[in-house]
Amino acid sequence: MAETVALIDYGAGNLHSVENALRTVGAAVQVTADPDAVRAADRIVLPGVGSFRACARGLTAIPGLVDAMDERVRGGGVPFLGVCVGMQLLADRGLEHGVTRGLGWIGGEVRAIERTDPAIKVPHMGWNDVAPTAHAGTVLEEGEAYYLHSYHFAADDPQTIAAMTDHGGGIVAAVARDNLLGVQFHPEKSQAYGLALLTRFLEWRP
Structure with a gap:
């Protein structure tokens, strides 16, 4: 039986494109905001588009959802992927439209991109490199991906x-x-690079 991927549905904007990309690489996707479904999932993906504050409020507004994610991810150790603002929500806090508390799973804060050169455009939009560090693990590989954000982790x-x-x-x-x-x-907008990353995520055994 295929592993189930819980794709968290909290009104985050890019849900269907992420769902389509996951299905393209063979994932058994369950789009859900049900805490019980999250607790039963083998892998969890948290998408996100928009402001940190709006996404954080949307996530915490669903009764029991954050607790279920915490139990399954940090308690149960299932593989977790956060995308764009879904990645930013891992931080302790975001500074967009005031200070908003994040999940606090990875220490840090989400700040505005500082434009030190007038030629640099904000938001950071379009194709750019992904340069893995020594701490990248097995899912990330060097390549180019599609970005769209004004705040960074x-x-x-x-x-x-x-x-x-x-x-x-x-x-x-x-x-x-x-x-x-x-x-x-x-990843869902990053063509072959993004699909390859999602494939590796489905195979990941952390």
């Missing part, structure tokens, strides 16, 4: 930075620890 511990990209300076492209992986870019 400033990690407290450099060992949780799994990949970097360059947009007027270094920006965290991915964070990881144990069974947690978060990517700032959009």
Whole structure:
């Protein structure tokens, strides 16, 4: 029997494109906001588009959902993938539209991208590199992916930075620890590179 991937549905915007990409690589996807379904899942994916504050509020507004995610991911050790704002929500807090508490699963905060050069555009939008660090693990590989964001993950511990990209300076492209992986870019918009990453996520045994 195929493993089930719980794709968290909390009104985050890019749900269907992530679902389609996961199904393309053969995942048995269950789109859900049901805490019991999350507790039964073999893998969990948290998408996200929009502001940190709106996504955090959407997630915490669903009774029991964050607790179920915490039990399954941090308690049960199932593989977890956060995408874009879904990755940013792993942080302790976000600074978009004021301070908003995140999940606190990977230490750090989400700050605005600083434009130090007038030629650098914000939001960071389009194709850019993914340069894995020594802490990347087995899911990330070097390549190019599609980005769309104005805020970035400033990690407290450099060992949780799994990949970097360059947009007027270094920006965290991915964070990881144990069974947690978060990517700032959009695998579902990254064509062959993104589909290959999702395939490796389905095979990941952290």
